[in-house]
Ligand SMILES: O=P(O)(O)O[C@H]1O[C@H](CO)[C@@H](O)[C@H]1O
């Protein structure tokens with residue numbers, strides 16, 4: 001048990017999928033895991049453990065943004081002994097051609113330069129996923145015929161920014177495909193603890209064209225991302 005998590009030691013599997021939204025965590029667990037059990041309800045940051053192809057896997061909601069994310073993930077790594085983290089998040093496309101509902105596998109991530117603290121180097125340089133998880137995700141996505149792109153992503157602290165989409169000009173100039181709010185923290189904290197990490201994101205809106213998905217269709221949108229993340233996890 002921790003201040004933010006009522007699960008006991010041993011309640012989490014060594015591999016944990018990380019959606020931001022607790023409703024997504026519940027849907028993923030109930031739809032894809034055998035015998036899912038809820039291991040955390042504290043603050044409604046739902047966590048589940050069950051089996052996928054006979055192997056234990058957990059799913060933990062992390063909330064929105066780096067501060068919330070780092071609390072749950074730090075405790076998973078430091079207290080619960082988790083070794084592999086696969087984010088199953090949503091993102092905004094930063095290129096006009098990136099299709100809504102397709103997946104982005106973050107090959108590297110740029111954080112914003114000066115908006116927040118420097119702890120873990122969260123906002124410096126680029127950070128990268130575990131190479132083996134990344135390669136496996138691309139192979140599985142091709143095998144499952146899942147529409148996806150891999151490349152640089154951006155990670156931002158601010159969803160509603162006064163500069164609007166202009167704020168992404170620098171990230172776009174570097175070739176960033178999409179933006180989310182946690183991947184930079186994921187890659188940095190995993191490196192800090194010597195754990196393995198990968199971020200897979202579903203495109204729910206396009207910052208360039210203004211196209212959006214509707215929240216009501218969201219769970220159905222996550223089938224491809226969840227299948228892919230679980231397939232990658234199953235070979236751990
Ligand atoms: O849908 P999740 O996984 O929360 O991810 C994205 O959605 C939230 C913003 O709407 C941020 O957390 C962002 O990273």
Ligand SMILES: O=c1cc[nH]c(=O)[nH]1
Pocket residue numbers: 090091092093159179180181204205207
């Ligand atoms: O962080 C996010 C997630 C979805 N869409 C965005 O524009 N940003």
